Amino acid sequence: MLRAGLFWKLILTFSLVIAFCLAFVGGYLVLRQRATTREQTEQQLAHLARVIDDRFAASMDDGARAGVVGRLGRLTESRITIIAADGTVVADSEGDPARMENHRFRPEVQGALNAGIGSSLRFSSTVREQFLYVAIRSTRREGWVVRVAMPYEQYERTVRASTNVLILGGGLAGILAILLAVFFTRRITRPLRAMRRNLQRMERGEFGVRLDPAGEDEIGLLARTLNRVQEQLEGTIQNLTNQRNQREVILASMAEGLLAVDADDRVLLINASARTLLGLDSQRAENRSLVETVRQPVFVDFVARVRQAEGPLTSELVLHDPHPRWLDLHGAPVHFAESERAGAVVVLNDVTRVRKLEKSRKDFVANVSHELKTPVTSIKGFLETLLEGGALRDPESAERFLRIITKQTDRLSAIIDDLLYLSRLEYEEQDIPRDSVSLAPLVENCVADFDHLARSRGIRLIARISEPLRISGDASLVTRALDNLIDNAIKYSTSGGAVEVSLSLQGAWVHLAVRDHGIGIPEEHLPRISERFYRVDTARSRDLGGTGLGLAIVKHVALVHRGSLHVESTPGEGSRFTLQFPELTNGARSGA
Secondary structure, eight states: OOIIIIIHHHHHHHHHHHHHHHHHHHHHHHHHHHHHHHHHHHHHHHHHHHHHIIIIITTSOHHHHHHHHHHHHHHHTSEEEEEOTTSOEEEESSSOGGGSOOOTTOHHHHHHHHHSEEEEEEEETTTTEEEEEEEEEOSSSTTOEEEEEEEHHHHHHHHHHHHHHHHHHHHHHHHHHHHHHHHHHHHHHHHHHHHHHHHHHHHTTOOSOOOOOOSSSHHHHHHHHHHHHHHHHHHHHHHHHHHHHHHHHHHHTOSSEEEEEOTTSBEEEEOHHHHHHHTOOSSOOTTSBHHHHOOOHHHHHHHHHHHHOSSOEEEEEEEESSSEEEEEEEEEEEEOTTOSSEEEEEEEEEOHHHHHHHHHHHHHHHHHHHHHHHHHHHHHHHHHHHHHSSGGGOHHHHHHHHHHHHHHHHHHHHHHHHHHHHHHHHHSGGGSOOEEEEHHHHHHHHHHHHHHHHHHTTOEEEEEEOSOOEEEEOHHHHHHHHHHHHHHHHHTSOTTOEEEEEEEEETTEEEEEEEEOSSOOOGGGGGGTTSTTOOSSHHHHHHTTOOSOHHHHHHHHHHHTTOEEEEEEETTTEEEEEEEEEOOOSSTTTTO
16 A cells, blocks of 8 residues: 555655654764763863862961861862872861872872863762862962862763753654654655555546646656546456456356367366366466366367367266266367467367266166066066976965965066156156145054054054144155155164154254164165165065165155155164155144
């Protein structure tokens, strides 16, 4: 953003320059002020020392001199010391001269003896405090020195006071300079921000906004240039947008997938149908390599063959993601004016449903042929035995064969009946009666019908009804579906087990479930368990008398009632078949 960019860069630059200048100049002034303050202080102390030398140092005896020095020290808030030519302290305003050591070799004393005046900033061993000392050579007595000292803390207060004035003045000047920098920077960046906002509107497709080219400086000229460029871009973008919209509408309306690549195998165009058919994500595919975009070597190889072909090519692609899908591919080479090599255009058609229908038809024909051929072959074999093997003359064998023929005939009849029943469910779905069906008594009746069969096999049949529920549909169809589920549960349960039939409401759906604790169904068989004639254990299914169409009937009963069939199973633990129906919500639930 401009506000977070140029504005703050300029402010930061100005602030750094101002801070550097203030630091440099301020530091120099502070150092000069300290030096000046020390010079002035030393001059004042030297002046005081000369006054003492002229008036008191040489004209008094030792006792009077000590009293005067003490009073002057208190009045001037300084320490006054008079030192004889041999370095002995004659008088001192802060201590007893008799106890003080020889001062001849003190730095300030040496400076006074050599140059007439000397100064030193050091720690006093006599009063245990740091002082600024100034000493002068006496003009009244040869070799004497008059020294005046100011406590360092007093001297430092004077320095800090003058330094604070400089810092305060420098800070106010810096703040004023930064405020002026902000003001002038805003005058520069405000029109630039306006230009940025205008360009962002253009980026969003908002046309017709123009800049106000105030002023004749460089920024004003830039604003007028941007206005002219924007007018030209608006016309170009509008034309390109119209062309793009027309192309996208055409491509989006196509049920077939369309993909075009250039001579370098870069994707030029791909529509939504092609993305879906090839299983691509939503990321942009245009201008990317085909190998990078489509991870299907067979498809990439087909496109390469199309680019090298002299005419259209066709092929079929099978995808596994995770279920198989069949795509019919039609490709043709495309020659571009700027390249001698050809690109390619490929049209994709999803023929999965057609292939599945073909497979289902083949499987159905094979299965129904097998299922019908088994009882017919059995009947034919026993009839031939009766007619040609002399079994008719043995009443006992004849009766046994006839019973088997009757059983196989009944099985053949049951298969034909179930096929006709399935056909009616498929082709007369809209014509079934739609009444209010109370499921609680329907469940109780079905459980009662199978109770004797369950007891005979040592199986407990349990009904669990949480509340009276109703659906819209055909009671006879629901009864047949539930009968099939209960019958299967009893057949595939072991003695001592239990079959539970439950009725409950979950959300807006009625759940009618049958659970057994039998042998269960392996997971790989669950997706196909409701197909016609599909058997998990073929031999056992036929021994138990099933036609292979029971669960197909149950599934279609659920579908014609706008519901569904769900299967959950664990081998060795049992299975749960659940019919889901939409609840009848017109107030018919009460008192069913």
